[in-house]
Amino acid sequence: MENTPTPPKKRILVVEDDQFLRDLYEEILATAGFLVEKAVDGEDGYEMMKKGGYDLVLLDIMLPKMDGISILRKFHNEGPGLAPNKAVVILSNLGQESIIGEAINLGARGYMIKSDMTPEQALSEIRRYLSESF
Amino acid sequence: MDDSQKAIQQANETLYKQNFELSVKNQTLSILRRLYDVSLTTADVTSTSQKIADAIVQELGFAVVMISLLDKNTKCLRPVAVSDSPEIREAMTKMGKTLDEINIPSDYENNLCITCIRNKSRQMTTNLLDILDPAVTQEVADEVGNIANIKTIIIYPLILGDEPIGVINVGLAKKVDDLSRAEKETLEQLIGLVTLAVDRAKLYQDLKEANIRLKQLDQLKDEFISVTSHELRAPMTAIKSYTWLVLNSKEGVLEPKAREHLDKVYQSTERLIHLVNEMLDVSRIESGRVQLHPESFDMRQLAETVKDEFAAKASEQGTELEVTSFGEVPLVIADREKVHQILENLVSNAIKFTQSGKITIHISQADQFVETAVTDTGEGISEDDQKKLFVKFGRLENSLIARSGTGSGLGLYICKQYVELHHGRIWFVSEAGKGSTFTFNLPLS
Numbered sequence: 172m173e174n175t176p177t178p179p180k181k182r183i184l185v186v187e188d189d190q191f192l193r194d195l196y197e198e199i200l201a202t203a204g205f206l207v208e209k210a211v212d213g214e215d216g217y218e219m220m221k222k223g224g225y226d227l228v229l230l231d232i233m234l235p236k237m238d239g240i241s242i243l244r245k246f247h248n249e250g251p252g253l254a255p256n257k258a259v260v261i262l263s264n265l266g267q268e269s270i271i272g273e274a275i276n277l278g279a280r281g282y283m284i285k286s287d288m289t290p291e292q293a294l295s296e297i298r299r300y301l302s303e304s305f
Numbered sequence: 306m307d308d309s310q311k312a313i314q315q316a317n318e319t320l321y322k323q324n325f326e327l328s329v330k331n332q333t334l335s336i337l338r339r340l341y342d343v344s345l346t347t348a349d350v351t352s353t354s355q356k357i358a359d360a361i362v363q364e365l366g367f368a369v370v371m372i373s374l375l376d377k378n379t380k381c382l383r384p385v386a387v388s389d390s391p392e393i394r395e396a397m398t399k400m401g402k403t404l405d406e407i408n409i410p411s412d413y414e415n416n417l418c419i420t421c422i423r424n425k426s427r428q429m430t431t432n433l434l435d436i437l438d439p440a441v442t443q444e445v446a447d448e449v450g451n452i453a454n455i456k457t458i459i460i461y462p463l464i465l466g467d468e469p470i471g472v473i474n475v476g477l478a479k480k481v482d483d484l485s486r487a488e489k490e491t492l493e494q495l496i497g498l499v500t501l502a503v504d505r506a507k508l509y510q511d512l513k514e515a516n517i518r519l520k521q522l523d524q525l526k527d528e529f530i531s532v533t534s535h536e537l538r539a540p541m542t543a544i545k546s547y548t549w550l551v552l553n554s555k556e557g558v559l560e561p562k563a564r565e566h567l568d569k570v571y572q573s574t575e576r577l578i579h580l581v582n583e584m585l586d587v588s589r590i591e592s593g594r595v596q597l598h599p600e601s602f603d604m605r606q607l608a609e610t611v612k613d614e615f616a617a618k619a620s621e622q623g624t625e626l627e628v629t630s631f632g633e634v635p636l637v638i639a640d641r642e643k644v645h646q647i648l649e650n651l652v653s654n655a656i657k658f659t660q661s662g663k664i665t666i667h668i669s670q671a672d673q674f675v676e677t678a679v680t681d682t683g684e685g686i687s688e689d690d691q692k693k694l695f696v697k698f699g700r701l702e703n704s705l706i707a708r709s710g711t712g713s714g715l716g717l718y719i720c721k722q723y724v725e726l727h728h729g730r731i732w733f734v735s736e737a738g739k740g741s742t743f744t745f746n747l748p749l750s
């Protein structure tokens with residue numbers, strides 16, 4: 172976990188309403204050498220994603236104010252897609268295939284179920300997504 | 306007039322009378338047929354009653370027909386339909402009330418409709434107020450009667466079994482005595498059919514409403530499950546992940562006892578997560594929402610992956626785990642993730658029941674199928690328990706799995722459902738004390 176990626180550090184946005192999980196992903200990712208920013212609800216997340224510049228956005232589905240699917244749909248409808256960010260990956264505890272399918276159709280790169288992964292597995296998945304987006 | 310002329314006249318009269326009765330019988334047949342058709346068409350109570358009222362007025366030439374039903378909730382007799390004609394429309398305008406506003410409390414004794422229901426017997430009146438009281442005044446009732454040309458009203462109870470469900474009011478433009486015997490008979494015959502048609506419509510409506518409620522409940526259940534899964538999984542993820550971080554921390558060394566305890570916390574959380582996942586799987590299976598995403602893959606490779614996952618656990622308890630195959634095995638086309646889950650489940654069961662010994666995952670081709678067999682040298686399954694294997698929650702009474710309290714009893718049920726969704730089959734051979742083999746097959750294409 173301590174092998175730091177070569178600079179400049181990759182920027183990751185975590186859109187997560189559960190404080191403990193937000194802290195968890197921040198800790199795991201920061202320890203692994205990434206620059207981590209956090210959004211606590213859907214509106215917050217949408218605004219930060221709009222400004223863009225993230226190498227990866229980890230987006231929850233069930234969020235206060237605006238859900239993850241709505242965020243993806245907004246970007247999808249607004250035209251440039253997810254261009255300001257290199258990749259969006261769903262990080263959620265919802266496992267419904269219909270929702271996963273919808274997220275992928277709206278441009279999400281992948282889907283991770285939080286409870287099914289250890290921190291190590293989550294990190295290696297995230298690294299994989301980061302390497303794929305170049 | 307001589308005798309022969311008299312006889313001819315008499316014969317003519319008889320013939321005329323018979324002709325008239327025949328025409329009424331024809332009308333009867335025609336209206337009965339129409340009512341029968343109405344009763345067969347599934348529709349709600351209001352439109353069925355409307356069709357009945359209109360049919361009777363059109364076929365038999367009465368002034369008006371009104372059908373009212375007892376509403377158990379409001380304890381009122383409520384008109385649901387009145388036959389449609391220009392006169393009736395004018396009369397309704399004069400009355401200044403809609404049908405809905407002519408509710409009669411079922412304990413209002415001045416209304417003849419209520420008497421009709423109480424006594425379960427036909428009533429008759431020449432005063433329209435008798436069936437509209439207390440909704441209108443005598444003056445309005447008289448005016449309405451004049452506009453609609455109603456001289457007599459006959460009120461028939463609609464009785465189903467022994468239970469009155471409402472009344473049908475028939476308004477005539479003539480006196481009761483002017484009704485022929487045949488017309489009276491026709492009316493009597495109608496009532497039974499009207500009752501059946503209305504009752505059928507009521508049942509249909511109830512069913513429809515129940516169906517809507519069930520669908521709402523089903524949706525509520527789905528929402529409940531998805532919310533629950535989300536809400537349960539969030540804290541479980543936190544417990545699992547933070548425990549993992551402590552157990553795998555490079556800073557400082559955990560006291561052996563503390564490590565042991567934390568390890569148990571971690572395993573318990575994993576079990577809890579597994580249980581929630583299985584419940585979600587079952588809920589998806591039962592609501593038919595499972596989607597398969599078939600791809601072609603090498604079953605042997607998948608078996609090796611599963612072997613690697615369980616290698617540590619197996620060696621920990623001194624169980625040997627191996628993958629073997631017979632000859633060249635073609636690729637299968639299936640949902641890799643689901644098949645992975647099936648195999649994980651079978652191997653995990655085998656490990657639970659094989660404290661030391663050997664577990665073999667064997668892959669082979671059999672006709673148009675690829676067979677995967679998981680054989681263990683464990684304790685085997687008694688005949689009694691074998692029956693419960695693929696049953697939901699069918700936990701085994703005489704096995705470790707029940708004694709130690711792990712496992713939801715959903716695993717094999719899910720396996721069976723997933724295998725069958727792939728048009729495959731799952732079966733087992735077992736002998737108590739010697740071990741078991743669980744096999745499933747997947748079609749090649």
